[in-house]
Amino acid sequence: MPVFLFEGERWSPRWLQNLTTNSDGVATFSLSTADFKGDIHLQVGDTPTLGYPPYRTPYYESNDHTVSLATLSSPDTKTVSSLDVKKKDEPLSCDKEEEIFIQYTVVGEGFVGGCGPRGFVDVMYLVLSRGAIVIQGVERVEVEDKLVNEGEVSFKLTVSPDMAPDVQVVAYAILPSETVIANSADFSTEQCFSNKVSLEFCPSSAVPGEETIMQVTARPESLCGVSAVDQSVLIKEPGKTLDADKIFQLLPVTKMSYIPYDVQDDVECLPVRPRRYVMPYPNGGGTADAYTVFQNVGMKMATNMDIREPSCLKYKGREYYQGYGDYAIRKEFMAAGVPEAAAAPDMPSPDKSPIETVRTFFPETWIWDLVEVGESGMKDVSLTVPDTITTWETEAFCLSPQGFGLAPRKNITVFQPFFLELSLPYSIIRGEHFELKATTFNYLTSCIMVTVTPTPSLDYTLTPLSGDQYTSCLCGSERKTLSWTMAPSALGVVNVSVRAEAVTSQISCDNEVVSVPERGRIDVVTRPLIVKAEGTEMTKTYNWLLCPKGDILGRALKNLDGLLQMPYGCGEQNMALLAPNIYILEYLRNTQQLTPAIREKATNFLTSGYQRQLNYKHQDGAYSTFGAGTGNTWLTAFVLRSFAKAQSFIYIDPTNIEASVTWLKSKQRKNGCFEQSGKLFHNIMKGGVSDEVTLSAYITAAFLEMHSSIDGPVKQSLSCLKESISDLSNTYTTALLAYVFTLAGDMETRAHLLKHLDTVVLQEGGFLHWSQTATETSASLSVEISSYVLLAKLSASPTVEDLGSPAASLDG
Incomplete structure (x- = not known):
């Protein structure tokens, strides 16, 4: 492109040359200085005249440069000689020799009557740190018999920990004309300490309950503080950990200015x-x-x-x-x-026998201890890894007569190759029996052969219900549920234990050779069950109409402290434990039964569950079982729905909620319904959500519960759902739709759906409830369907029809 060269000030420039830039955007030129007196002020622009660009119009920025006239120096003239301490792009390394360069330009100091060199110039340098001079030196420069002397000198600098985190270098020289020139530069250093501390785990990853060695290394006779905290705790409040920045900020002076x-x-x-x-x-x-x-x-x-x-x-x-x-x-x-x-x-200004993992220990802080390294400067500490499937973040700092040290942060990841989960009620009456379910999840990508065995006990009897399936194949990302009929015989708290073990087998699974994990081959889960004596006082309700302010769940909440649980586990398990805590809190608050002690306990559980769930959040706002792979549509909606309700009890970052809303909206099809995405291991969590219609109804309910506007995505979803009401064969879908259209205020569609639900209601022993089919055996699914019907009726009527509680005998 053409550019124009001028000389003088912007308001009165004199044109010198027309130039054209090359392919690199550079234009070269030469200029005779014979006709100039004094310094030359050059300016360049892209227009034939220098001026100011019009308002809000794209333009090329002009620039200027002054070429100083080299003259003989004297005490009465300003020197154009200079020093330049060259900066570095990277921080100076600790305990390593670095070379610092100083460029010099000496002008007009080399003539003495036109013969011979004038002498030398001493370039002196000072190194300052923390407000004090720590190093000083001098480099001699010979001034030749010429107008301009240019060159470079250097010196070696080794940064010690006492100099961190900043170093200032000052260079100055006294010229033969008795002029003083000087320059300085600031250098950042590595944030190093005099006490070199390190922390390592062997092995660097572990399975729950495994023994590991923590090795702490520091200067001899150091006393070290060591901690290991569940990563989920640090997600909510990042920056609360100790780091080098915070230590150096405690110094009264790092550099002077x-x-x-x-x-x-x-x-x-x-x-x-x-x-x-x-x-x-x-x-x-x-x-x-x-x-x-x-x-x-x-x-x-x-x-x-x-x-x-x-x-x-x-x-x-x-x-x-x-x-x-x-x-x-x-x-x-x-x-x-x-x-x-x-x-x-x-x-x-090495190979071991199978480890039996019994998971009962789920802390948020694993290590919080003092360690003395002794004369050797090294200490091995034997530890047992907690049962939480998570990443532990460690922190270690040490004090010794030689100074302070901070170890680089180290993580140890705890992972279970396969996972066992038990499903049983909170309590039961002696003489009753129930179905004990054990679900095994394979988190590996390969097939394994798993044997599931309950631990024998004199406190109860177990009758198998799953035939010959108690030793079977379980391929990558699969799950399998096995059942027993359990009849307790002892009173009080009975511990129920089930053992799952990956075993060797000559039988292939899906044409794949069975593998056995090197670690975590055995998983044992123990859950308590309260067995009550026969004749326990019970409350029965015979009213057809109830006041909505009444304590509808009074019986279920008799053992409230047992219903509240600390969330733990993967993204699915954590939410399955977190969500009930929210509903319990809402119930107690609305019935004015929420005591400070219960509120504190429950909100602590909510905060812990919220922090843990963020481990399984994707960058786009979706959630999945392990926080990797494809986001799960239903799980994301479940998290969104729960977090929105939890906002009234604990702090939930609004950006997390908004990110999930945005992701869910991105999964909406042109017809308004939402597409199914991702894999869910524990499908029972979804209840009756089995297709895009029920998934869309579930997501729409989440949006409406958040008081989202009935426009845009919500309106499109309601339109898609309305087209599906011609087929009411699925009772779960019908009940969920009735609730959705109640929230949306569409009373006509709501009435149509409730009218159909009245025709499929089941009556047993004077109680009313709804089930997917007349022979449905899943009590939890029946409770969920009946609850949606109840919500639909409650949301628009001052009275409520009594729904029999199949959970009454099980205390919820």
Whole structure:
């Protein structure tokens, strides 16, 4: 592109040449200085005349450069000689030799009557750290018999921990003309400590309940503080950990940048006489005088030389104060023996037998201890890994007579290759029996052969219900549920234990050779069951109409402390334990039964569950079982629905909720319904959600419960759902739709759906309930369907039809 070269000031430039840039955007030119007097102020632009661009119009920015005239130096003229301490892009390494370079330009100092070299110039350097001089030295430069002497000197610098985190280098020289030139540069260093601390785990990953060795290394006789915290705890409040930045911020001084006002020298305005305009600096200005250089590193000079340029000049009775790079008038002034003005001072401021894993220990803080490393400087600590499937973040710092040290952060990941989960009620009456279910999840990508065995006990009897399936194949990402009929015989708290073991087998699974995990081959889960004596007082309700302010769930909440649970496990298990806590809190609050003790306990559980669930959040706002792979549509909606309700009890970051809403909206099809995405291991969590219609109804209910506007995505979803009501063969879907259209205020569609539900209601022993089929055996699914019907009726009527509680005999 064409560019135009000018000389002079912007308001009165003189055209010099037309230039054209090459493919790299560079234009070269040559210029004779024979016709110029003084310094040459060059300007370049993309237009034939220099001016200012019109308002809000794209333009190329013009630029300028000043070429200083090289002249013989004297005490009465401003030198254009300079020093430049070269900076580095990367921090200086600790305990490693670094080379610091100083470039010099000496102008007009090499002539003595035109014969022989004038002599030498000593370039002196100071290294400052934490407000003190730590190193000083000198490099000698020979001044040749020529107008301009240029070159580079260097010195070696080894950064010690006592210099961290910043180093300042000042270079200065006294020229033969008795002019002082100076320059400085700041260097950051690695954040190192005199006590080198490290922490390692062997092995670096583990399975729940496995033994591991924690090795702490530091200077001999160091006392070290060590902690390991569940990663989910740190997600909610990042930045709460100890790091090198926080340690160095405790130092009273890391580097200096000014001289205190009360020790600065007073400077009177200097009377001057006019001289011609001469730019004082090479390259158009920007090099501070020696006084300012030293001031900017907190150094006050005691000298009889003129190192400071005046900040105030007096001319014809008027005082002119220095601004940014120039005085208030466009002339340069000089008093005898005093350098001319410069920039204003800156005032800144090996193989083992199978391990049997019995998971009962789920802490948030695993290690919080003091460790003495002794004379050897090394200590091995034997530990047992907790049962939580998570990543533990460690922190270690040490104190010794030789100083402080902080270890780099280390993580140890706890992972279970396969996982066992039990499903049983909270309590039961002796003489009753129930179905004990054990579900095994394979988190590996390969097939395994698993044997599931309950632990024998005199407190209960078990009758198998799953035939010959108790030893069977379980391939990658699959799950299998096995059942027994359990009849307790002992009273009180009975511990129910089930053992799952990966075993070797000659039988292939899906044409794949069975593998056996090296670690975590056995998983044992123990759950307590309360067995009550026969004749326990029971409450039965015979009313057809109930006041909605009544304690509908009074019986179920008799054992409230047992219903509240600490969430743990993967993204599915954590939510299955977190959500009930929210509904219990809502119930107690609305019935004015929420005591401070129960609220504190429950909100602590909610906070822990919220923090843990964020481990399984994707960057796009979706959630999945392990936080990797494809986001799961239903699980994301479940998390969204739960977090929205939990907001009234604990802090939930609104950005997490908004991110999930945005992701769910991105899964909406053109017809308004939502597509199914991702894999769910524990399908029973979804209840009756089995197709896109029920999934869409579930997501729409979540949006409406959040009081989202019935526009856009919600309106489109309602339209899709309305088209599906011609087929009401699925009772779960019908009940969920009735609730959705109640929330949406569509009373006509709601009435149509409730009318159909009245025709399929089941009546047993004077109680009403709904099930997917008349022979449905899943009590939990029946409770969910009946609950949606109840919600639909409650949301628009001051009375509620009594729904029999199949959970009454099981205390919820």
